[in-house]
Amino acid sequence: MKILYDGQIYADQITGGISRYFTNIITRLPQTAQPTLTASYRKRKSNYPTHPNLKLQEFPDFRPSRIAHSVRSHYFRWLNERQSFDIFHPTYYFLLAGETFSQTKHPLVITVCDMIHELFSSTLDPKGYTIRAKQAAIEAADTIFCISENTKNDLIKYFPAAESKAIVTYLASEFSSEWSYGTEATPAQPYFLYVGGRTKEYKNFDTLLLAFAKVASTSPDILLCVVGAPFNNAEQQQIAELRLTERIQHYRNASDTHLAKLYRCSIAFVYPSLYEGFGIPPLEAMACGTVVVAANSSSIPEVVGDGGILFNPKAIGDLTDILLDLIDSPTKRDRLITKGHDRCQQFSWDKTAAQTVAVYQSLS
Structure with missing residues (x-):
């Protein structure tokens, strides 16, 4: 053929x-x-x-x-x-x-x-x-x-x-937690992770920033790690207004092995997108052994299933509560990590x- x-x-x-x-x-x-x-x-x-x-x-x-x-x-x-x-x-x-x-x-x-x-x-x-x-x-x-x-x-x-x-x-996703034990740097403090594009029309990064600002106000050691393009002027301004400049760690480029490590070492991977045709990053995160917190929209529930936490992507308060709960719930995180691993095996x-x-x- x-x-x-x-x-x-x-x-x-x-x-x-x-x-x-x-x-x-x-x-x-x-x-x-x-x-x-x-x-x-x-x-x-x-x-x-x-x-x-x-x-x-x-x-x-x-x-x-x-x-x-x-x-x-x-x-x-x-x-x-x-x-x-x-x-x-x-x-x-x-x-x-x-x-x-x-x-x-x-x-x-x-x-x-x-x-x-x-x-x-x-x-x-x-x-x-x-x-x-x-x-x-x-x-x-x-x-x-x-x-x-x-x-x-x-x-x-x-x-x-x-x-x-x-x-x-x-x-x-071909990602594996086995990739995640290299020497690449990860944030020294506990962190939530965001990966990918931040197109304003539908990636919904604003909602994550607003929710994380509330988390940061009560949890002084928590960071937000962002992997992707440099922040544009509007994003930099919003981050400054929310007093998050020192609470966000940015990686412009990350190899697959580095990204796998960032996934595994995070408290959770957050995926707030309003629309995705499929959404590979949640599968990558589940394969690497972290909790997935993802928007209950478009195709994302088909991917995440019961392997993560789904939330209303327009409800900032709901996302804030989920993130705060995960910080203090290691047993819940372990249970979700196991379910996420089982879920990603279906693809x-x-x-x-x-x-x-x-x-x-x-x-x-």
């Missing part, structure tokens, strides 16, 4: 949830599979997948960018046409070849991770560029992978005709890859 992966996502991000998803799928393809990944060269190398039969077709970008883009499109179009593929699985809604999805000659499967552009269009996609590209991909696809039931339901809400070809294949990349390959085979 010959599978073509248009690697647009690897041009857009060095690491991230979507590229991690495709890397885990491609790495777990059967030994008889013949995957081809097209990609655009970048100085900071992406984490490309590995497979004994993988052909990486990487185009070396050059200046001026306008000419490079045109040449690159022709190059990938030529590559796609010169070989016969059984399946085409693009990594995003835009193609390196510059073609539309209606021009695709091979059986087409796509993966829809979420509907954030539709739900938060006024700020995330005001001109509808990604929404239109996604719609074209959805309409042309033979099968649509959705990474949660919530994502599938949202997809059908916006595109009812897609229901007959949408199936759910959950994501997973595996091997299962996701097997379901994906079964769809490939049904279409080829």
Whole structure:
């Protein structure tokens, strides 16, 4: 089985949830599979997948960018046409070849991770560029992978005709507590942990700051550890106004082993997001042996189940009470850690890859 992966996502991000998803799928393809990944060269190398039969077709970008883009499109179009593929699985809604999805000659499967552009269009996609590209991909696809039931339901809400070809294949995490015993630094004081993006529209980081400010006022030794991009001016101002400047420890970059240690050594990992297509960080946290405190919204309950504490993401007082309770309840934390470990065992990349390959085979 010959599978073509248009690697647009690897041009857009060095690491991230979507590229991690495709890397885990491609790495777990059967030994008889013949995957081809097209990609655009970048100085900071992406984490490309590995497979004994993988052909990486990487185009070396050059200046001026306008000419490079045109040449690159022709190059990938030529590559796609010169070989016969059984399946085409693009990594995003835009193609390196510059073609539309209606021009695709091979059986087409796509993966829809979420509907954030539709739900938060006024700020995330005001001109509808990604929404239109996604719609074209959805309409042309033979099968649509959705990474949660919530994502599938949202997809059908916006595109009812897609229901007959949408199936759910959950994501997973390869994280393990065994990774977490290295020499990397962790905060010296007890801390709660936040990991990932802080997009104001839906990540709900403000709620965590407001709840933690109340926790900090009664628990002078507790810190909030944040892993992710540097704080912007508005965040710095809010942190200063809440008198949290000295109570927050920030890590801009953390390797997987460092992140695993930060998870394991925390009092709890807090995930206040209003919307996620799936949400891998709670699985990572459960796998590494910490308590998960997560928003009871969108797909998150599907992931966390009874393996953590779910809260109303708009109720600052509820989150405050949960965090204060966990500080003084080691037995409760141990019980939740055990339940979280059992919960994360229900998700595996091997299962996701097997379901994906079964769809490939049904279409080829």
